[in-house]
Amino acid sequence: MFLTDTDLQSIWLTLRLASVVTLILFLVGTPVAWWLARTRSRWKGPIGAVVALPLVLPPSVLGFYLLVTMGPNGPVGQLTQALGIGLLPFTFWGLVVASVFYSFPFMVQPVQNAFEAVGERPLEVAATLRASPFDAFFTVALPLALPGFLTAGILTFAHTVGEFGVVLMIGGNIPGVTRVASVQIYDHVEAMEYSDAHRLAAVMLIFSFLVLLALYLWRPNPKNT
Amino acid sequence: MKPIVKLAFAVTLLTAALGARADEIQVAVAANFTAPMKEIAAVFEKETGHKIQAAYGATGKFYAQITNGAPFEALLSADDATPTKLVAEGAAVKGTQFTYAIGTLVLWSAKPGFVDDQGKVLAKGKFEKIAIANPKTAPYGAAAVEVLTGLKLLDQISPKFVTGENIAQTFQFVSTGNAELGFVALSQVMKDGKITDGSAWIVPGKLHEKIRQDAVILEKGKGKPAVIALMDYLKGDKAREIIKSFGYEF
Numbered sequence: 001m002f003l004t005d006t007d008l009q010s011i012w013l014t015l016r017l018a019s020v021v022t023l024i025l026f027l028v029g030t031p032v033a034w035w036l037a038r039t040r041s042r043w044k045g046p047i048g049a050v051v052a053l054p055l056v057l058p059p060s061v062l063g064f065y066l067l068v069t070m071g072p073n074g075p076v077g078q079l080t081q082a083l084g085i086g087l088l089p090f091t092f093w094g095l096v097v098a099s100v101f102y103s104f105p106f107m108v109q110p111v112q113n114a115f116e117a118v119g120e121r122p123l124e125v126a127a128t129l130r131a132s133p134f135d136a137f138f139t140v141a142l143p144l145a146l147p148g149f150l151t152a153g154i155l156t157f158a159h160t161v162g163e164f165g166v167v168l169m170i171g172g173n174i175p176g177v178t179r180v181a182s183v184q185i186y187d188h189v190e191a192m193e194y195s196d197a198h199r200l201a202a203v204m205l206i207f208s209f210l211v212l213l214a215l216y217l218w219r220p221n222p223k224n225t
Numbered sequence: 226m227k228p229i230v231k232l233a234f235a236v237t238l239l240t241a242a243l244g245a246r247a248d249e250i251q252v253a254v255a256a257n258f259t260a261p262m263k264e265i266a267a268v269f270e271k272e273t274g275h276k277i278q279a280a281y282g283a284t285g286k287f288y289a290q291i292t293n294g295a296p297f298e299a300l301l302s303a304d305d306a307t308p309t310k311l312v313a314e315g316a317a318v319k320g321t322q323f324t325y326a327i328g329t330l331v332l333w334s335a336k337p338g339f340v341d342d343q344g345k346v347l348a349k350g351k352f353e354k355i356a357i358a359n360p361k362t363a364p365y366g367a368a369a370v371e372v373l374t375g376l377k378l379l380d381q382i383s384p385k386f387v388t389g390e391n392i393a394q395t396f397q398f399v400s401t402g403n404a405e406l407g408f409v410a411l412s413q414v415m416k417d418g419k420i421t422d423g424s425a426w427i428v429p430g431k432l433h434e435k436i437r438q439d440a441v442i443l444e445k446g447k448g449k450p451a452v453i454a455l456m457d458y459l460k461g462d463k464a465r466e467i468i469k470s471f472g473y474e475f
Binding site: 067068070071072073086087089090168169172173174186187189190191192 | 283285286288289353354356359361362386387388389390394397398401402403404
């Protein structure tokens, strides 16, 4: 077999994590992107900046804050314990929460750009045809912004697959639960299992390349549109 | 020569001479030895004028970096296998390897009264998560697994493992309370011969193989007086007193 069982397990876990995170971000990120694209509020700047924070923050900062706030003495940790969920660090759902934060701008920004490109006009036309705002959103804005959603989904998925620092800090490296592919590679390197590291690293490299290739081939050339 | 030129010339010579004597040492240090190394470095720098640039981390990572050309001149390893391997591969200087400390494993919790002094808490199993260092790469992790195997508790407890990348991260998992307890190095919870907080079981040395921590001079530090001075200093009384106060043996 080309990859060991634990390698395959880590890949499967990584795909599962990235899928769940992408789904959640479609639901959470879309309203935020919609609001950012259409608001004239003076909060647009600050909220936009907060959304973009994970782009520039070192993963260690995010990991550190998450570990402390989700721990038994942190506010989030006390909340999850009170709700009977227990503590989030070292669990799959803990990674999901961390990744939702970490990949947030990769979902919001392309969707926001797409909504902005749709502009006011189609929605105004929809309104004159007596479409409710809700209707207009689902039948006009959403279909027009669909390419932006696809880009956002692919980027979010790929970025979550590429996550490492945050997972290392709050994951606890549990096989099948928090040991994602990037951490598995790191483990192989640390244990001096270089041939295992090479195999899994090559898989990740090819996967990342194919994702980006799909994105670039599929994205229509702006000159032709 | 004008007096001022003479003075400038003298100053230049003097600084050049001092510069040659006070060297910078690049040393890679096992994470468990962080606290004692900082104290030793401070005293060593004061006495000799040399400057120590220490990097703290997992021994396995240092091995990978050293064999790929990292600029380290000496390694204070968490085990004796890695220095031996480096010597065999020609990356470290033959005949410079020695044991600078023997580590002690401790089962520790940040909560007072959680860990009893017999380690019975392990068999009772009333905890969600127990932190250990990665047994594949960290000697303290390997020792922890050995202890649990000896106590016939490994199968029962291993589903509750959370694994730190190195002993420093393992300690961090326990100190933040995210894991109720964990196997860490005594040096991390001991200061001046006393355990600073929480509760602990100092694991008897007979339950695992000795954690012999060896130092070695690397090829990049070969023949450098400052590096040799540091290695000698580690064997001296002053350094040993500091090392001992953190719970290490010799």
